[in-house]
Amino acid sequence: MAVDLAPDPDVADVARRTATFIRETVIPVEEEQHGVARSEEVRTTLQQAAKEAGVFAPHVAREYGGLGLDMRGRAAVFEEAGYSLLGPLALNIAAPDEGNTHMLEAIATDEQKARYLRPLAAGEVRSCFAMTEPAPGAGSDPSALTTRATRTADGWRIDGHKWFITGADGAGFAICMARTSGQPGEAGGATMFLVDGDNPGMKTVRHIDTLDESLYGGHVELVFDDCVVGEEAILGEVDEGFRYAQVRLGPARMTHCMRWLGIARRAQDIAVARAAERRLFGSRLGELGMVQQMIADNEIDIAASRGLILRACWELDQGGSAAQSTAVAKTFCAEAIWRVVDRAVQICGALGVSGDVLLSRYLREVRPFRIYDGSSETHRWAIARRVLRRHDAEAAR
Numbered sequence: 001m002a003v004d005l006a007p008d009p010d011v012a013d014v015a016r017r018t019a020t021f022i023r024e025t026v027i028p029v030e031e032e033q034h035g036v037a038r039s040e041e042v043r044t045t046l047q048q049a050a051k052e053a054g055v056f057a058p059h060v061a062r063e064y065g066g067l068g069l070d071m072r073g074r075a076a077v078f079e080e081a082g083y084s085l086l087g088p089l090a091l092n093i094a095a096p097d098e099g100n101t102h103m104l105e106a107i108a109t110d111e112q113k114a115r116y117l118r119p120l121a122a123g124e125v126r127s128c129f130a131m132t133e134p135a136p137g138a139g140s141d142p143s144a145l146t147t148r149a150t151r152t153a154d155g156w157r158i159d160g161h162k163w164f165i166t167g168a169d170g171a172g173f174a175i176c177m178a179r180t181s182g183q184p185g186e187a188g189g190a191t192m193f194l195v196d197g198d199n200p201g202m203k204t205v206r207h208i209d210t211l212d213e214s215l216y217g218g219h220v221e222l223v224f225d226d227c228v229v230g231e232e233a234i235l236g237e238v239d240e241g242f243r244y245a246q247v248r249l250g251p252a253r254m255t256h257c258m259r260w261l262g263i264a265r266r267a268q269d270i271a272v273a274r275a276a277e278r279r280l281f282g283s284r285l286g287e288l289g290m291v292q293q294m295i296a297d298n299e300i301d302i303a304a305s306r307g308l309i310l311r312a313c314w315e316l317d318q319g320g321s322a323a324q325s326t327a328v329a330k331t332f333c334a335e336a337i338w339r340v341v342d343r344a345v346q347i348c349g350a351l352g353v354s355g356d357v358l359l360s361r362y363l364r365e366v367r368p369f370r371i372y373d374g375s376s377e378t379h380r381w382a383i384a385r386r387v388l389r390r391h392d393a394e395a396a397r
């Protein structure tokens with residue numbers, strides 16, 4: 001059977017224009033800012049430039065001002081945007097806004113779309129997704145959720161403690177996961193709430209100092225303390241939060257892979273440029289066998305990552321849950337992308353760990369990806385359980 005993995009011509013055109021925009025407009029800013037955008041001025045200037053280049057919000061439906069790409073289309077464009085750490089921010093496809101946009105499109109009411117989705121899609125506000133809690137609360141095991149929402153006379157009161165909430169500082173709103181029935185350790189009974197950024201009951205405790213720094217707005221510890229919201233704050237239905245989280249998680253896993261694959265390619269390009277010009281032991285660095293092996297292994301990891309992303313995206317585009325294929329792709333990509341950047345550092349020697357090239361920044365940025373969106377161990381555990389279930393079902397026939 002013939003397999004054609006090339007994107008449609010209109011998607012290929014957006015990808016090409018994105019690559020040009022990243023090279024000509026974003027990379028100079030990335031180099032000047034050492035890979036980390038720390039001001040609203042940088043964010044809004046880059047987003048305005050992306051709008052003018054016609055590559056802004058490629059994932060958003062056309063009625064909300066985007067380009068309406070499906071998951072396979074996103075794979076082509078997000079990888080190009082990810083070639084710079086600031087590319088996703090410029091196109092408004094950075095985490096967590098991109099995943100939240102997707103979920104609001106899928107679940108929000110028309111009123112919620114007008115109030116939250118439209119400004120988010122336009123880059124007028126940012127958002128965050130507040131799920132994870134300090135121990136003993138929700139982390140790898142969501143059923144440990146302790147943040148609780150209690151009914152009041154005219155709405156809900158949320159109380160709880162969250163941490164590692166990316167982008168919370170300055171966010172226009174949070175999507176907060178809170179328990180509405182059952183006890184920690186029980187799976188059911190979670191609900192998603194839209195909480196406005198200026199709600200006095202949602203308080204920032206601190207910015208958490210982390211290995212990575214490039215995700216805009218940082219990683220924040222939050223307390224929900226007598227946080228009062230109305231009935232209209234419920235996203236989807238009461239007690240259906242975990243089910244809705246899957247709507248966000250499958251595609252969000254893949255879009256993280258796409259963006260970080262762009263950085264892996266960039267790291268490889270930096271390493272190859274160095275290997276082509278640096279001379280030692282009478283030859284070019286890239287002609288030494290062990291360096292050739294690292295260059296080749298990088299190509300293999302990049303190509304395999306892209307293939308697994310496309311397979312999972314194809315399944316998502318068909319309307320499938322893609323639980324297994326996204327878990328396989330996420331686990332492989334998170335580890336392969338890390339290997340690529342790590343080898344690129346090795347090829348560049350001391351230069352690779354210096355601040356003179358952005359490789360050391362990339363290494364710090366990709367390491368946490370093996371933990372968030374499901375750690376490698378959580379995914380392997382889930383993948384193996386599905387395989388055993390499949391075996392048991394076949395054996396019972």
Ligand SMILES: Cc1cc2nc3c(=O)[nH]c(=O)nc-3n(C[C@H](O)[C@H](O)[C@H](O)COP(=O)(O)OP(=O)(O)OC[C@H]3O[C@@H](n4cnc5c(N)ncnc54)[C@H](O)[C@@H]3O)c2cc1C
Binds near residue numbers: 373374378381
């Ligand atoms: C940079 C970054 C950004 C983040 N952004 C957000 C955000 O915006 N919103 C949000 O809600 N959360 C966010 N998180 C939190 C993230 O989702 C959690 O860190 C993740 O779910 C793991 O939870 P945990 O840290 O509590 O680790 P734990 O649940 O304590 O797990 C610790 C380790 O246990 C191992 N493990 C897990 N499951 C298994 C298993 N089944 N078998 C064997 N070993 C296992 C893994 O090695 C795992 O790393 C972010 C995290 C990071 C690092």
